[in-house]
Amino acid sequence: MSRIFGLAFANVTPDPVTKVSKVDPYAHPEMKVLGEREIELASQDLSCRTKTSYRAETHKVQFALEEAFIAANKVELEEFKTVAEQAQAG
Numbered sequence: 001m002s003r004i005f006g007l008a009f010a011n012v013t014p015d016p017v018t019k020v021s022k023v024d025p026y027a028h029p030e031m032k033v034l035g036e037r038e039i040e041l042a043s044q045d046l047s048c049r050t051k052t053s054y055r056a057e058t059h060k061v062q063f064a065l066e067e068a069f070i071a072a073n074k075v076e077l078e079e080f081k082t083v084a085e086q087a088q089a090g
Helices: 003-009 029-051 054-072 074-089
Strands: none
Touching: 029 054, 054 074
């Protein structure tokens, strides 16, 4: 059990009917600190991705890998295409 979960639910008695606690663990002060840190980290991540053209660079790498895969497997891919077309034609 995590420290925060333990702190949030240390003195909570579950509802006798539903067996569910009525406490919101996100209301705990440590969760607020973690949330603020998460927002700060996400902001820094977005800034870094923007400065480095992260999306464009990852697309370049992805497309290069896909092209290399196609080139290395062209014969098998063509055979697969032919079989699929024949199956579709009936």
